Amino acid sequence: MTAVVTTGLAAPAAVGALAATEVWATRSLGGSQALAASCLAVVALTVCRRWPWAALITTLPAASLGYVWLAPMVALYQVALRTGPVSTVIGASATAFVYFVPWPHLGPADWAPSSVALTVMFSGLISGTPVILARLVASRRELRARMAELALFRTREHTLETQQTMLRERARLSRDIHDTVAHHLSLIALQASALEVSVPPERRPSVALVRKSSQAALTDLRRLVTMLRTPAESTAGVPSPGLADLPALVVTAGSHVSAELGHLDGLECPSAVQEAVFRIVQESLTNARKHSPGAPVSVVAGQIGTNLLIEVRNEAGGSGPWIPGSGKGIQGMTERAAALGGSLLAQPAPDGGFVVQALLPLSTAAARL
Structure with missing residues (x-):
């Protein structure tokens, strides 16, 4: 400037x-x-x-x-x-x-023909040169403005084309997810419902847990498919899990999981932060079930100043088959926290277990990130 x-x-x-x-x-x-x-x-x-x-x-x-x-x-x-x-x-x-x-x-x-000719040429040069230069400058400015408009149009066209490509890709992904994952989850839920009435009473809680987990996964999957198919501005009415869903999540995880969630009652929290809390706890419980199956797990959440602290800690050991993971869970949780202006720490605990701690801001501005 x-x-x-x-x-x-x-x-x-x-x-x-x-x-x-x-x-x-x-x-x-x-x-x-x-x-x-x-x-x-x-x-x-x-x-x-x-x-x-x-x-x-x-x-x-x-x-x-x-x-x-x-x-x-x-x-x-x-x-x-x-x-x-x-x-x-x-x-x-x-x-x-x-x-x-x-x-x-x-x-x-001096009215001699040669003098008159020179005077005419001189007058034309003096009066014509500024006009020609001015027209050249004006044409250059107009050309520059047209080029700027063309560049802006091309940028907008490229943006629109990129958005259309993303929408087509989102639609393709939603179809693939619906046709594959949803199909298998539906079969799991149906088979678990049928199996629940035929197994001995002492095995029914485990089968019921499978049924409830598959049904919950179907609900989340349908929500994700809806969000993929629908533009972001039209998904405001699509429900997302939040703090109120944490008790049910803990119960579904099994009797070896304990939680202290009383401090969350009546807490005003943006929906984006609530969903991040739910997903972090959900992923942490999944990791604990994979790597320390059956080991005691504790979930603690509470407000610290203008932030919300979440801690999921599992002890070492456990009994049950060990399930390998993809290694993307902790990365996804860290990205969720960072997107809201928070932080996440996941590391082994001194007693041989594992602990996940997330600190998320409660401000409305953070929820808009």
């Missing part, structure tokens, strides 16, 4: 300096009145950008001297650059006329 302002001020100052130099160099060619007219023409250049016609008219007496060229040409240039075609033609004609007329103070007129 400073460079633009400096350039905008330097050009008029340089032109004014050249015009003043011309007046100084020709000061001895006329009397005091001619010098006054020349000086007045230089002063007129200070307002030629704002009032180009007034500046041009003020420089014409100096133009009639025959040896002051720069100030009238600059004023005519501004007229051609800042006014319409009619004003430009009138200004150029007036300037050419002043330079062509053999004014009495210039001495005897």
Whole structure:
């Protein structure tokens, strides 16, 4: 910005300096009145950008001297650059006329054909050059503006094309998820429901847990499919899990999971933070079930100042088959916390277990990130 302002001020100052130099160099060619007219023409250049016609008219007496060229040409240039075609033609004609007329103070007129031809050529050069330069500058500015509009249009077109590609990809992903994962989860839920009534009573809680887990997974999957198929602004009505769903999540995880969630009652928390809390606890319980199956797990959540602290800790050991993981769970939890302006720490505990601690801000501004 400073460079633009400096350039905008330097050009008029340089032109004014050249015009003043011309007046100084020709000061001895006329009397005091001619010098006054020349000086007045230089002063007129200070307002030629704002009032180009007034500046041009003020420089014409100096133009009639025959040896002051720069100030009238600059004023005519501004007229051609800042006014319409009619004003430009009138200004150029007036300037050419002043330079062509053999004014009495210039001495005897020479009407020889060669002298008249040279005068016509000189008048045309003095009046035509500023107009041509002004038209070139105006054309360049217009071309630059058109190129900027074209670049903006191309950017918008590229953005729209990218959005359309993303929507098509989201639709494809939603179809693939629905046709594969949802199908298998539905079969698991149906088979668990049928198996629940045929197994011995002591095995029914485990089968019921499988049924409830598969049904909950189907619910989450349908929500994700809806969000993939529907633009973001249309998913406001799609329910998302929050703090109120944590007790059910803990119960579903099994009897070896304990929780202290009483401090969350009545806590005002943005929906984005609530969903992040639910997903972090859910992923932490899943990891504990994979890597330390059956080991005691504790879930603690509470408010600390303007932040919400979540801790999921599992002890070492456990009994049951070990299930390998993809290694993406902790990364996903960390990204969720970071997206809301929070932080997450996942590391082995001193007793051989594992602990996940997340600190999320409760501010509404963070929820909009």
